[in-house]
Amino acid sequence: MTPKPTLAVVGATGAVGSAMLQMLTHHADVWGEIRLVSSPRSAGRKAPVRGVECEILALDEDAFEGVDLALFLVPEPVAARWAPVAVAKGAVVVDTSAAFRADPDVPLVVPETNPHAARVRPRGIVASPGCTTLALIVAVGALHAEFGLAELVVTAQQAASGAGAGQAGVEALRAQLGLVAGGGDLGTHPGDVRRAIGENTGPFPGPLALNVLPWSGTPGADGASSEEERVRDETRRVLGLPGLRVAATCVRVPVITGHSVSVHARFEHPVPLGRAHEILATSPGVVLYDDPAAGDFPTPADVVGTDPTWVGRVRRSMDDDRALDLFVCADNLRKGAALNALQIAESIVTAL
Amino acid sequence: MTPKPTLAVVGATGAVGSAMLQMLTHHADVWGEIRLVSSPRSAGRKAPVRGVECEILALDEDAFEGVDLALFLVPEPVAARWAPVAVAKGAVVVDTSAAFRADPDVPLVVPETNPHAARVRPRGIVASPGCTTLALIVAVGALHAEFGLAELVVTAQQAASGAGAGQAGVEALRAQLGLVAGGGDLGTHPGDVRRAIGENTGPFPGPLALNVLPWSGTPGADGASSEEERVRDETRRVLGLPGLRVAATCVRVPVITGHSVSVHARFEHPVPLGRAHEILATSPGVVLYDDPAAGDFPTPADVVGTDPTWVGRVRRSMDDDRALDLFVCADNLRKGAALNALQIAESIVTAL
Ligand SMILES: NC(=O)c1ccc[n+]([C@@H]2O[C@H](COP(=O)([O-])OP(=O)(O)OC[C@H]3O[C@@H](n4cnc5c(N)ncnc54)[C@H](OP(=O)(O)O)[C@@H]3O)[C@@H](O)[C@H]2O)c1
Ligand SMILES: NC(=O)c1ccc[n+]([C@@H]2O[C@H](COP(=O)([O-])OP(=O)(O)OC[C@H]3O[C@@H](n4cnc5c(N)ncnc54)[C@H](OP(=O)(O)O)[C@@H]3O)[C@@H](O)[C@H]2O)c1
Numbered sequence: 001m002t003p004k005p006t007l008a009v010v011g012a013t014g015a016v017g018s019a020m021l022q023m024l025t026h027h028a029d030v031w032g033e034i035r036l037v038s039s040p041r042s043a044g045r046k047a048p049v050r051g052v053e054c055e056i057l058a059l060d061e062d063a064f065e066g067v068d069l070a071l072f073l074v075p076e077p078v079a080a081r082w083a084p085v086a087v088a089k090g091a092v093v094v095d096t097s098a099a100f101r102a103d104p105d106v107p108l109v110v111p112e113t114n115p116h117a118a119r120v121r122p123r124g125i126v127a128s129p130g131c132t133t134l135a136l137i138v139a140v141g142a143l144h145a146e147f148g149l150a151e152l153v154v155t156a157q158q159a160a161s162g163a164g165a166g167q168a169g170v171e172a173l174r175a176q177l178g179l180v181a182g183g184g185d186l187g188t189h190p191g192d193v194r195r196a197i198g199e200n201t202g203p204f205p206g207p208l209a210l211n212v213l214p215w216s217g218t219p220g221a222d223g224a225s226s227e228e229e230r231v232r233d234e235t236r237r238v239l240g241l242p243g244l245r246v247a248a249t250c251v252r253v254p255v256i257t258g259h260s261v262s263v264h265a266r267f268e269h270p271v272p273l274g275r276a277h278e279i280l281a282t283s284p285g286v287v288l289y290d291d292p293a294a295g296d297f298p299t300p301a302d303v304v305g306t307d308p309t310w311v312g313r314v315r316r317s318m319d320d321d322r323a324l325d326l327f328v329c330a331d332n333l334r335k336g337a338a339l340n341a342l343q344i345a346e347s348i349v350t351a352l
Numbered sequence: 353m354t355p356k357p358t359l360a361v362v363g364a365t366g367a368v369g370s371a372m373l374q375m376l377t378h379h380a381d382v383w384g385e386i387r388l389v390s391s392p393r394s395a396g397r398k399a400p401v402r403g404v405e406c407e408i409l410a411l412d413e414d415a416f417e418g419v420d421l422a423l424f425l426v427p428e429p430v431a432a433r434w435a436p437v438a439v440a441k442g443a444v445v446v447d448t449s450a451a452f453r454a455d456p457d458v459p460l461v462v463p464e465t466n467p468h469a470a471r472v473r474p475r476g477i478v479a480s481p482g483c484t485t486l487a488l489i490v491a492v493g494a495l496h497a498e499f500g501l502a503e504l505v506v507t508a509q510q511a512a513s514g515a516g517a518g519q520a521g522v523e524a525l526r527a528q529l530g531l532v533a534g535g536g537d538l539g540t541h542p543g544d545v546r547r548a549i550g551e552n553t554g555p556f557p558g559p560l561a562l563n564v565l566p567w568s569g570t571p572g573a574d575g576a577s578s579e580e581e582r583v584r585d586e587t588r589r590v591l592g593l594p595g596l597r598v599a600a601t602c603v604r605v606p607v608i609t610g611h612s613v614s615v616h617a618r619f620e621h622p623v624p625l626g627r628a629h630e631i632l633a634t635s636p637g638v639v640l641y642d643d644p645a646a647g648d649f650p651t652p653a654d655v656v657g658t659d660p661t662w663v664g665r666v667r668r669s670m671d672d673d674r675a676l677d678l679f680v681c682a683d684n685l686r687k688g689a690a691l692n693a694l695q696i697a698e699s700i701v702t703a704l
Contacts, residue, residue, distance in 0.1 A: 151670075153505040153616045155507035155601075155614040157564050157603070174533075177532065177533040177534075177562075178534055180529065180533075181529040181533035181534075182529075182530055182533075186608070187607065187609060187656065188608060188657060189656065189657045190654060190657045190658050191653070191654055192653075192656075193653035194653060194654060205647050206647065206651055206654075207653055210529075210606065210607055210608055210652075211607060211654075212509050212605055212612045212651060212652055213649075214612065214614070214644075214649050214650070214651065214664065214665055214679040215644045215649050219644065222667055223644070223665065223666065223667030224667060245672070247505075247616045247669045247670050247675070249507075249616075249665070249677060249679065251509070251612070251679075253564055253605055253606075254562065254606050255539065255563060256538070256540060256562055257539060257540055260566065260603070262566070262601040262603065264601075264616075292571065292575070292577070293571045295557050297565075297566050298566075299559075299563050299564060299565055299566065300562075301539060301544075301545035301546060301558075301559055301562055301563040302542060302543055302546060303542065304540060304541065305541045305542045306542050312566065313575065313601070314575065315575030315576060316575070317599045318597045318598065320597070325599055327566040327601065327603075
């Protein structure tokens with residue numbers, strides 16, 4: 001019997017890292033040693049995984065000694081610098097940052113959608129898409145497999161914990177809520193929420209409490225944000241449709257965790273509505289929850305902390321038998337990051 | 353000199369009514385007597401308009417005695433019953449409810465977009481569109497006038513005060529904020545927000561604080577909500593495009609007042625981006641606020657309490673020279689209801 005593989009969790013103390021430790025505790029135990037790694041700021045502290053308190057190591061070359069698989073849950077520049085180090089030490093890296101998502105030598109993988117892509121890893125690295133792509137891709141990918149996707153118009157309502165620096169986003173939103181709750185008529189005069197929140201915007205480009213911010217990430221080309229470009233580029237890569245027409249708008253909403261996406265999709269082939277429901281009801285990783293008159297539709301606050309992609313509001317669009325509208329929700333820390341990365345990692349070590 | 357016309361404000365105590373009283377105080381004073389009307393619940397109380405406290409009358413036939421123009425800012429069934437009474441008493445009615453918006457004998461009017469429609473009033477009634485249509489129509493209508501609209505895919509983030517019963521929606525959201533602010537890790541476990549809020553959902557089909565609800569209004573045909581059908585039907589009517597392809601999704605977000613809409617629009621003719629900016633920057637009732645890298649984009653919390661439709665994030669969509677994406681915000685109580693109705697009323701009495 002070969003020994004179980006050694007896993008490193010790099011970024012174990014972050015928002016995605018904390019979700020990862022919970023998942024490692026509850027998933028089937030394919031791992032031998034699990035090593036927790038973070039910045040020197042958290043090194044020496046302990047964190048629980050599989051019911052045991054583990055000491056957190058500082059990120060350095062030695063941290064990857066004997067590691068078979070390294071999960072990278074750290075900011076993009078940290079991943080860009082250290083993933084190749086882990087590979088040089090003999091580990092396969094699964095990275096949740098954007099550092100390698102556009103690299104043609106790094107597969108971009110969603111296990112339900114393009115599992116085979118993870119087998120070819122010229123750089124020893126596999127990338128996991130961003131949380132907004134991951135919120136919609138499993139459901140949209142299942143429909144694409146049968147009807148052929150032609151066009152996608154999406155508006156993503158992103159949660160505070162998906163702002164790249166997840167932990168900081170959550171803290172900022174909670175602080176802002178404290179400042180606006182009980183605040184008399186706040187939210188009724190121009191800029192009153194902005195004044196109440198003052199400097200406490202955290203990683204957001206304006207007040208998030210009692211507001212919607214139509215901008216996330218950094219400026220991309222042609223007026224798009226980096227988050228919007230990622231939804232387009234990552235969807236194209238995962239589905240293998242380099243010319244797919246995609247219009248994406250990403251807005252930030254005052255939700256702690258749980259991205260929701262309004263999806264308008266047009267297909268190459270006619271889509272019988274009953275068959276679309278059937279596909280969504282039976283696809284792995286998808287839960288169809290769709291009876292709005294009875295109050296059954298997914299919401300971020302209801303699906304947070306769960307693994308699947310939840311789908312509701314599935315309906316014919318524009319009286320066009322090739323077009324559908326639907327609404328999807330997923331936990332951006334789980335399917336949007338930790339779960340997808342762990343699924344990739346498990347599929348790799350199981351195939352080793 | 354003819355005497356100034358007498359105005360009745362029916363529903364003066366509601367969310368839209370309160371915004372109307374403020375507007376009447378600040379708009380050019382074309383009115384003689386202003387009579388405030390509500391349900392018997394509020395009758396006898398006083399409310400300020402033009403700096404004077406006015407006694408509120410109960411809604412009955414006598415309330416319309418001598419009235420030239422009646423603004424109806426009441427629930428749909430109340431408008432359906434009482435607007436014809438006001439007309440029979442000799443008043444022209446401008447109604448903000450959905451009661452007459454689909455009636456072919458009642459024009460549906462947005463003064464910036466189809467002002468002439470208000471001139472032909474077979475039933476003596478003019479309807480004002482719903483707040484979500486009004487949030488987008490002035491900006492989209494200005495672009496349509498030059499490029500010819502072919503297709504619209506919109507996701508509207510609706511505020512609490514736009515929930516039909518505006519006052520009740522605001523109170524419910526404020527109560528919910530109090531229940532979730534300072535609530536430890538609320539928003540991280542499935543259904544924890546729902547449990548914290550309990551029965552305090554108000555007019556919403558679930559918890560709104562720390563959440564997004566992908567359902568508003570009542571069930572329409574084919575899985576759409578009534579709010580989504582209205583966006584489609586009202587946009588078609590106001591623009592005079594009965595066959596316009598429209599896909600609309602309406603979600604409710606935890607914002608007090610201020611609807612925001614993510615718009616994907618396709619036109620009949622190529623749309624030079626510079627010309628689109630120019631049109632939006634110079635159209636009456638529209639403010640272009642569009643430099644996201646500098647933090648300039650409209651948000652509900654910044655535009656609440658203002659009159660215009662604010663437009664930002666204007667960009668090429670899908671590399672298609674006939675497609676644009678943009679983000680619009682407007683105060684649902686002002687341009688979304690009271691302001692549009694008052695503009696219609698002013699245009700009518702000025703032309704009388
Ligand atoms: N949040 C989401 O929904 C989401 C979804 C998909 C992908 N991602 C990606 O996942 C990554 C982590 O996101 P997050 O939201 O979890 O961020 P986070 O809450 O800010 O956590 C960042 C983690 O990285 C560690 N770190 C930071 N600088 C480091 C350094 N120089 N050396 C070693 N470790 C360092 C932090 O350790 P300390 O605690 O010691 O500082 C912490 O564990 C990002 O690349 C993000 O883009 C996030
Ligand atoms: N809120 C928006 O953003 C918005 C936008 C566009 C259109 N609208 C439409 O505008 C109308 C008013 O909405 P709202 O949000 O202002 O509602 P609201 O806050 O609930 O106010 C309702 C108003 O109608 C009065 N009223 C209710 N029942 C009545 C009755 N039987 N007889 C006489 N008056 C009665 C109420 O008087 P009491 O105070 O005495 O009960 C109150 O003044 C609705 O038709 C709504 O669909 C609203």
